[in-house]
Amino acid sequence: MNNSAAVYDVLCNEEAWHWDTYDGHKLIFHRDGTGEITSWAELNMWIFAIFEWKVHDPTTVEYNDPTTVEYNAPVSPVGAQRSVVHKLFSRSRQAPPELCAAIEFTLTKRRPLRDGKVFDPQRLINEDVLLDAAFEPRVLNITVERGRFKAPWDRPSKSFFKSRLSFDMSPYPAKEAWRPRQHAMVDSMGQPKMTQFCAQELAREDGGCVVM
Numbered sequence: 001m002n003n004s005a006a007v008y009d010v011l012c013n014e015e016a017w018h019w020d021t022y023d024g025h026k027l028i029f030h031r032d033g034t035g036e037i038t039s040w041a042e043l044n045m046w047i048f049a050i051f052e053w054k055v056h057d058p059t060t061v062e063y064n065d066p067t068t069v070e071y072n073a074p075v076s077p078v079g080a081q082r083s084v085v086h087k088l089f090s091r092s093r094q095a096p097p098e099l100c101a102a103i104e105f106t107l108t109k110r111r112p113l114r115d116g117k118v119f120d121p122q123r124l125i126n127e128d129v130l131l132d133a134a135f136e137p138r139v140l141n142i143t144v145e146r147g148r149f150k151a152p153w154d155r156p157s158k159s160f161f162k163s164r165l166s167f168d169m170s171p172y173p174a175k176e177a178w179r180p181r182q183h184a185m186v187d188s189m190g191q192p193k194m195t196q197f198c199a200q201e202l203a204r205e206d207g208g209c210v211v212m
Contacts, residue, residue, distance in 0.1 A: 003059065007055050008031055017198065018161070019197050020153035024041050046129050047125060047129075049111060050112055064095075066146050101142055105171055130182075142165060146163060151198045174192050
């Protein structure tokens with residue numbers, strides 16, 4: 001697998017990356033270099049937009065195939081239960097991230113399609129609540145880990161996820177890139193501090209340790 005292909009395979013192999021467990025803040029990456037980003041809570045929506053992305057520098061991509069690390073070696077049935085916990089602990093505390101890379105990320109004003117139509121064109125979102133600075137290209141450093149993770153914001157639930165995507169800066173715009181009337185909401189919701197997202201929900205009955 002070449003460097004760029006690894007980034008696309010890891011990021012685009014998930015249905016969505018969740019900051020919370022109610023789909024209020026999530027990312028979806030598509031292989032065509034676009035994606036969707038969402039920010040809403042209760043009856044309020046602020047962002048539902050398409051973003052554009054690509055690998056910033058393929059030569060700097062670091063990919064560790066999770067099928068080749070030591071803790072994925074076969075174990076005897078007798079030690080299987082103990083091995084599950086050991087593997088998850090090793091994966092979360094000792095193993096290197098599956099992926100380290102930098103991506104170019106540009107939020108657009110375009111709204112995703114739903115049922116072949118532009119989503120709710122009358123709703124005041126995206127450029128209606130953001131300044132032009134929010135739509136400037138940025139380079140974001142990312143890592144992807146495999147293990148057993150809770151979503152950063154988890155309403156009482158038993159949801160755990162196999163993958164965690166971390167950014168050095170939030171894919172959401174900084175507070176200064178929101179229109180002034182939105183600043184109180186941003187202070188409350190904290191979109192600029194949302195830097196970790198989880199994907200691939202595990203079966204509820206799965207055992208193992210939890211990575212915070």
